[in-house]
Amino acid sequence: MRRTEWLQETRIMRFMEAYEGCQEKKLTQAEAARLLGMCDRTFRRYVTRYEEDGLEGLLDRRLVRESSRKAP
Template sequence: MRFEEAYEGCKSGCLTQAEAALLLGVCDRTFRRYRCKYAAGGLEALLDKRLTQASHRCAPVDEVMQLTEQYQRRYSDWNAKHFHTWYRKDGGTRSYTWVKSCLQESGLIKRVKKRGAHRKRRERSLLSGMMIHQDGSTHEWVVNQKWDLIVTMDDATNEH
């Protein structure tokens, strides 16, 4: 409905293409594409068909049912990784992620909390001199002479 109002306003001359596009929250080029689609097929042509069509990669329902029944019948106390290795040995062709997602969606295995970050930020030390960082690097400060620069930094106060 909102597109039709913007389209009619643009057609009658009350709105420019840029204003109509701004009203819809799209760029001028997208509005021009919408106009061409609307002229060719009406409002039906503007609908996003990706939302209504099933994916061509979607697994058949009977395959999903067979997988869940196999897990319940024989492997119910196994985790997804171990089950997937036996699934592949039995002739299964799907990926580990797909198998795990199917088992999670059916409620047969629990979703596991993500692991923490590898390197966690630590709190600074509270007392001066408690933790000292030292770094050394060689630079050519004077032509043809390389000297070492040693920096010592206090963790608590950032003093160098």
């Protein structure tokens, strides 16, 4: 597993824990965002993407594309 894949999985797991805390009313969105090291607005965007697209919505879209600088 590459480092970027590991970091992405870790980020998703941390988001899921914070999201569940919000759903169970144990955390506010601001507290969850602070735990994840992001601003409130970014956390709300993640929540929207998760609710619309599921786990696929949380994947870093930059990692899917081929690099334009990749050697032929």
